[in-house]
Amino acid sequence: MIIVHANLFIKPDQEAVFLEEVNSLLAATRAEEGNISYELMKSTEQEHKYTMVELWKDMEAAGAHNASAHFTAFTHKAKELLSAPMELKIFSGEPLEV
Template identity: 30%
Template sequence: MIKVVARNVAKENKLTEVIQLYKELVGLTRKEEGCIKYELYQDENDPTIITMIEEWESKKALDEHLKSEHFTRIVPKIKKFMTKQTDMNVYNKLI
């Protein structure tokens, strides 16, 4: 099992657009084979901090997701509204 934590910081005046794009991405991704969880969180103290927490059956499933039509179409649009590059960590389950 693979976990991904991807943290982004959105431009404050673009939060509505960012959340709309993420809604589309989440809806399509949850239908992908190998996707166990795909959830978007917003920081309690700083609403511009948006974090995606993902769970995948395998590295292969994650790799397929990163190449999917909806990911390659939507993520570049999201990136235009961010103030920093995505801080993404991929974890393998130990216990």
């Protein structure tokens, strides 16, 4: 399983636009083959910071997402909405039985 944390720092005056744009991305991505989970989290400690927490079946599924029309359209629009470059962390892991 592939785990992605994408930290997004949004311009304060663009936050409403960001949330509008990201909602369509969430819906389209959750319907993708190989997507296990795709959640947007808002920081409670840092204003205008969001983290996309993604779980993918494998790197092929994550790569297909990155090449999808809805993702590339979002990243193009997001350039105008971000106050800093996106911070991306990618992990490989498996669920543990507890």
